[in-house]
Amino acid sequence: MLDDFERKKKARSLAVPTDDRRVRARLRSFGEPVTFFGEGPGDRRDRLRGLMQARFEQGLPLDGGSDEDEWLDDDDDDDDSDDEREQDEEFFHPGGNDLFEARQFILDWTLPRASKRIAAQRAEIQVSVMARKKMKLDWFNHLKTFTFNSSQIGDDRPLSFCTFAPNSRLLATGAWSGLVKLWSIPDSEHVLTLKGHNERVSGIAFHPGSTLSQTAGSLNLVTSGMDGKVNLHNFESDIPIGELVGHERRVARVAFHPSGRYIGTTSFDQTWRLWDSETTQELLLQEGHSREVFAIGFQGDGALVATAGYDAIGRVWDLRSGRSIMVLQGHVKPILSLDWSPNGHILATGSEDNAIRIWDVRQAKCTYIVPAHTNLVSTVKFWNAGDGFERKGAPESWKVSDAPRYRTVEGMEEEDGDADEMKDDDEEEEREREDASLRKQLLTGGHLVSSSYDGTCKIFSEGDWKPLKSLAGLEGKVMGCDVSADGKYIATASYDRTFKLFSPE
Numbered sequence: 001m002l003d004d005f006e007r008k009k010k011a012r013s014l015a016v017p018t019d020d021r022r023v024r025a026r027l028r029s030f031g032e033p034v035t036f037f038g039e040g041p042g043d044r045r046d047r048l049r050g051l052m053q054a055r056f057e058q059g060l061p062l063d064g065g066s067d068e069d070e071w072l073d074d075d076d077d078d079d080d081s082d083d084e085r086e087q088d089e090e091f092f093h094p095g096g097n098d099l100f101e102a103r104q105f106i107l108d109w110t111l112p113r114a115s116k117r118i119a120a121q122r123a124e125i126q127v128s129v130m131a132r133k134k135m136k137l138d139w140f141n142h143l144k145t146f147t148f149n150s151s152q153i154g155d156d157r158p159l160s161f162c163t164f165a166p167n168s169r170l171l172a173t174g175a176w177s178g179l180v181k182l183w184s185i186p187d188s189e190h191v192l193t194l195k196g197h198n199e200r201v202s203g204i205a206f207h208p209g210s211t212l213s214q215t216a217g218s219l220n221l222v223t224s225g226m227d228g229k230v231n232l233h234n235f236e237s238d239i240p241i242g243e244l245v246g247h248e249r250r251v252a253r254v255a256f257h258p259s260g261r262y263i264g265t266t267s268f269d270q271t272w273r274l275w276d277s278e279t280t281q282e283l284l285l286q287e288g289h290s291r292e293v294f295a296i297g298f299q300g301d302g303a304l305v306a307t308a309g310y311d312a313i314g315r316v317w318d319l320r321s322g323r324s325i326m327v328l329q330g331h332v333k334p335i336l337s338l339d340w341s342p343n344g345h346i347l348a349t350g351s352e353d354n355a356i357r358i359w360d361v362r363q364a365k366c367t368y369i370v371p372a373h374t375n376l377v378s379t380v381k382f383w384n385a386g387d388g389f390e391r392k393g394a395p396e397s398w399k400v401s402d403a404p405r406y407r408t409v410e411g412m413e414e415e416d417g418d419a420d421e422m423k424d425d426d427e428e429e430e431r432e433r434e435d436a437s438l439r440k441q442l443l444t445g446g447h448l449v450s451s452s453y454d455g456t457c458k459i460f461s462e463g464d465w466k467p468l469k470s471l472a473g474l475e476g477k478v479m480g481c482d483v484s485a486d487g488k489y490i491a492t493a494s495y496d497r498t499f500k501l502f503s504p505e
Contacts, residue, residue, distance in 0.1 A: 014056065016049045023048050026063075030055075095322070099283045102262065102276070107320045109259050110303040117301060117344055120441050132442060139443050140468055142504060143459050146490060148473035149501040152188040154493065155179060161480045162493035163204050166386060167211040168484035171491055172221060173499050174201030180223050180233075185489060186501065194233050196240040197225035203253040207277075208260045215404050219277060222263055224251035230265055232280070244275050246282045252294045252309075258302040266293040272307045274319075288315055288324060295338045295349075300384070304361070306347055308335035314349055316361060328359055330366045337379045341462070342445040350377030356450055358465060370465045373452035379480045382462075385444035386485030449490055451481035457492050457502075471502050 017023050020041040024034045026048055035044060052062050124132070155175035162173045170191065171183045178197035183190060203224040210220040216235040219242075223231050230244035230251055249268040256263055262283070263275045272293050274284035291310035298305050306328070308314035314328030314335055328335075333352035340347055347359040356377055358368040447468065448460045457478055459469040477495035484491070490502040 014049060014052050014062065016045060016052060018045070020044065027051070029063075095284065098276070098281060102274070102283050103320050103322070105261070106257075106259075106302060110301045110320070113258075114301045114303065114344070121343070124442060127438070127442065135439065135442055136446060139446055140461055143447055143468050145505045146459065146469055146471060146502045147505050148471070149186070149489070149503040150188055151473070151498050151500045152183065153497055154181060154183075154499045155497055157200075158495045158497055159479055159493035159499060160200050160202060161204050162491050162499055163206065163480075163482045164484045164489070164491065165206050165211040166208060166485060168386070168486040168488065170211055171482075171499070172204045172206070173493055174204050174223065175497075176200040178225060178227075180204060180221075182235075183499075185484070186503070188499075188501065192235065193238055194221075194223065194231075194240075195238050196231040196233075196243075197223065197227055197229055199226040201225050202251060203255075205254045205256050205263075207256055208258055213404060222254050222256065222277075224254045224265060226250045228267075230254060230263075230275075232277070242280050244273075244280055244282070246273060246285070247271075249292075252292070253296050255296050255298055257298050258300060264296045264298065264305055266296045266307060266309065268292040270309075272296055284322075286317070286322075289313065291334075294334065294336055297338050297340050297347075299340045300342050300344055304340075306338050306340070308338050308349055310334040312351070314338060314347075314359075316347070326359075326361060326364050328357070328366070330357055330369075331355070333376075337377060339380050339382050339448075341382045342384045346445075346462075348380045348382065348448055350380040350450055352376040354452070354454075356380055356448075356460075356465075368465050370460060372450050372458060372460070372467075373454045373456060375452050375454035377450055377452050378478060379449075379451045379482075381449045381481060381483050382445050383447050383449070383483045383487060384485060385440045385487060389440050389486050443487075449481055449483050451478040451492055453477040457481050457490065459490075473500060473502075 017026060023045050027034055030051055032051060055062055154173045155177050157176040159173050159175050162171060164171055169185050171185055172180060173183065174180050178199055178201060180194040180201055181190060182192040201223055204221060206221045207214055207219055214220050218234055219232050220235055221233050223233065228247050228249060228251055231240035232242035234241050244263065244265065247265065247267040247269055252266045252268065254263060254265050261277055263277050264272060266272045270287065270289055270292060272286050273282055275282055289309045289311050293307055293309040295308045296305065303318065303320060304316055305319055306314055306316045308328065312331045312333055312335060315324045316326040318325050328349060331349065331351040331353055335349050335351045337350040338347060345361045347361065349357050354373045354375060354377065356370040356372045357366050360367045446462045448462060449457065451457045455474050455476055455478060457471045457474060458467055460466065461468050471490065474492060474494065475496055478492050479495055480493045482491050488503055491499055493499045
């Protein structure tokens with residue numbers, strides 16, 4: 001027994017390596033197996049201690065000598081080569097001539113728009129700070145007057161999505177039944193039902209020229225569903241006029257590029273894709289997310305696109321080069337919605353962690369966290385002032401017959417001529433138009449609207465992101481929301497099968 005205690009004492013005094021790599025190397029130099037099945041690092045070290053004790057009693061050397069050093073050097077070389085391969089590997093998707101032409105078109109199309117936007121933002125400086133503050137304060141007080149306007153049953157099953165047309169006089173709703181329905185605003189009269197999906201509708205997007213310059217027979221909106229389909233629709237038929245085929249799983253969201261020439265889609269196959277809306281050809285299949293991709297949004301200039309998904313990470317991509325230029329990392333749960341501010345550099349994301357994060361692309365970081373809701377945020381939407389802003393009186397209900405019959409260059413020139421004639425009107429009307437244009441420039445993007453499964457829809461002020469109004473009259477999960485371009489309506493789509501309109505008192 002005393003001899004046993006003495007052996008254990010000597011064994012404890014032996015210098016046994018603690019690094020698992022050196023333990024393996026010492027075992028290899030002793031001619032022993034590097035590891036046994038189910039053996040962990042601690043067990044392996046205990047086995048080495050026993051072997052060293054036995055060698056000590058036999059008078060054999062306890063170190064591995066040159067064999068151990070050689071094994072470690074070989075292992076280090078393998079690790080270094082692996083690191084080098086990981087560092088040198090470039091991850092990209094090859095593209096054809098169609099993608100190159102698309103990137104060239106986007107470059108040429110976005111530069112004038114960006115220049116115009118920057119010039120308008122510089123012109124804002126000419127307005128005094130006090131005048132700008134007063135104008136925004138008046139607008140915020142106006143937003144606080146938004147109240148319940150009307151409610152309409154949209155389908156036999158829960159609604160999943162809603163969005164306004166560019167002219168603010170048409171609302172599209174999608175439902176779990178797979179149907180997309182169009183409703184006139186503000187009377188909420190049913191206009192058209194669009195078919196084509198076998199499962200719930202997950203996304204709807206209007207063409208930027210729909211209800212403005214697009215004819216009824218042209219492509220006017222695109223829809224996506226859980227059946228993996230992406231359908232193209234016009235206003236003359238209830239069935240799709242085309243389909244974008246390529247995604248392998250559920251398609252989550254769709255969005256039009258501001259030019260109307262391209263369509264972006266996100267899918268549960270962990271990719272987002274870019275399509276040509278005229279040829280329905282897939283131009284780009286982009287990976288980069290580790291889980292399902294859910295949300296997508298194009299910047300107003302058209303140069304950038306943001307995507308986000310179930311990996312709780314968003315990415316900003318430069319469409320002109322194809323590079324990921326910014327990672328939106330901060331949410332702790334899946335990101336379900338995102339939207340760009342009209343100013344071109346602010347981005348909002350809504351997540352299952354109940355928060356809204358505000359990102360500044362110029363600073364490449366999150367600048368504000370809004371503790372917005374008590375349940376997941378289903379939609380975030382900036383107000384983008386457009387057609388009908390400052391229009392007096394209630395808008396007339398829109399019908400399919402109101403869509404332009406022709407879309408030609410000559411027609412657009414005639415519209416320009418009419419605008420020139422209007423400029424020759426009396427000075428008072430011209431001054432009113434200039435004031436309206438200035439207000440539109442200063443106020444667009446001035447507030448953010450969000451909806452949530454906590455049964456609320458809220459309005460937040462831009463800049464300080466303070467809550468201005470929580471819209472009353474909602475029950476159950478609010479699946480989505482949107483703001484009309486004329487700023488007169490907020491629409492919500494709910495799990496209770498209804499869509500609701502809110503307007504100022």
